[in-house]
Amino acid sequence: MGSHATATLQHPADTSADAIDRLRAIGREFHGRGWSLGTSSNYSVVASRDPLELIITASGLDKSALGRDDFVRVDAAGNVCDGGRGRASAETLLHCTMAALDPTVGAVLHTHSQWATLLSGLDLARGSVRIAGYEMLKGLAGITTHETAVEVPIFANTQDMTALATDVRRRFADVDLTAARPTVHGFLLSRHGLYTWGRDLAEARRHVEIFEFLFEAVARERMFGTPASAAPRSQAGHWQQQQQQQQQ
Numbered sequence: 001m002g003s004h005a006t007a008t009l010q011h012p013a014d015t016s017a018d019a020i021d022r023l024r025a026i027g028r029e030f031h032g033r034g035w036s037l038g039t040s041s042n043y044s045v046v047a048s049r050d051p052l053e054l055i056i057t058a059s060g061l062d063k064s065a066l067g068r069d070d071f072v073r074v075d076a077a078g079n080v081c082d083g084g085r086g087r088a089s090a091e092t093l094l095h096c097t098m099a100a101l102d103p104t105v106g107a108v109l110h111t112h113s114q115w116a117t118l119l120s121g122l123d124l125a126r127g128s129v130r131i132a133g134y135e136m137l138k139g140l141a142g143i144t145t146h147e148t149a150v151e152v153p154i155f156a157n158t159q160d161m162t163a164l165a166t167d168v169r170r171r172f173a174d175v176d177l178t179a180a181r182p183t184v185h186g187f188l189l190s191r192h193g194l195y196t197w198g199r200d201l202a203e204a205r206r207h208v209e210i211f212e213f214l215f216e217a218v219a220r221e222r223m224f225g226t227p228a229s230a231a232p233r234s235q236a237g238h239w240q241q242q243q244q245q246q247q248q
């Protein structure tokens with residue numbers, strides 16, 4: 001490595017360059033699919049567990065054209081501990097919060113898609129987006145049947161990331177995120193976007209793809225006027241009972 005590369009990350013693990021290249025590929029793909037337009041979104045991988053350190057996209061960059069120098073290494077508080085010209089995005093703290101809450105997390109991805117933006121605004125008062133009965137739910141870790149429902153929590157958007165991180169920690173305090181079938185695979189910020197994660201970058205990427213498919217399906221289902229998964233719990237339960245009876 002030349003002096004240029006070592007000036008960017010002073011103490012890279014053997015896998016850092018590889019991880020950065022995989023995050024750059026995520027940026028190209030997610031921009032192309034409309035989930036990370038403009039300078040929106042940020043992507044991270046856990047570089048170290050003890051102490052907790054993440055490699056994350058630096059602030060304010062076009063995600064379709066990330067260079068190898070467009071990443072910083074941050075500590076558990078989101079402060080840059082290594083990285084040349086970049087500065088950490090304010091949203092870095094949410095990546096660190098999820099990595100700290102769930103010791104099995106290897107990567108956290110944040111996106112700003114149309115469907116996540118719209119649904120998170122529509123369902124903010126309800127507190128979560130309900131997704132029920134779709135085969136694609138099986139793409140979320142631990143889910144093995146379409147006969148299930150997930151509630152994707154929604155937090156009100158804010159520019160106060162410290163307060164938001166506190167809210168996230170409080171909301172997930174009693175949730176076993178490491179369970180074989182976690183009840184939470186991601187969360188939404190109202191009229192803003194999605195945070196999801198995985199044991200590694202491949203799983204986190206899959207979760208983005210699955211959630212984006214499901215958000216679009218739920219939103220379009222409502223547009224078609226058959227809002228099964230948008231119905232109140234009692235109605236959704238009735239619908240599920242009907243489904244089960246039909247299968248017997």
Ligand SMILES: [Zn+2]
Nearest residue numbers: 041091110193
């Ligand atoms: Zn964002």
